[in-house]
Amino acid sequence: MTKRLIDVDDAKLAAVRDLLGTTTLKATVDGAFDEVLALVERRRDLLAERGAVPPELADPQARQAAWG
Secondary structure (H helix, E strand, O other): OOOOOOOOOHHHHHHHHHHHOOOOHHHHHHHHHHHHHHHHHHHHHHHHHOOOOHHHHHOHHHHHHHHO
């Protein structure tokens, strides 16, 4: 794990904290990362069900076709 110094938008942090129900910055960032990774996995699963494969998704037209 690496410590990082970053600027954080306080309004976005508060909104994400509320959505995730977290109380610390660390928990909020970890939770947000987990949610993004889970979202990507769900998208892959949904697209796979529709017959789209990840390399095709680099093409905007193929991506649009997959979502209908």
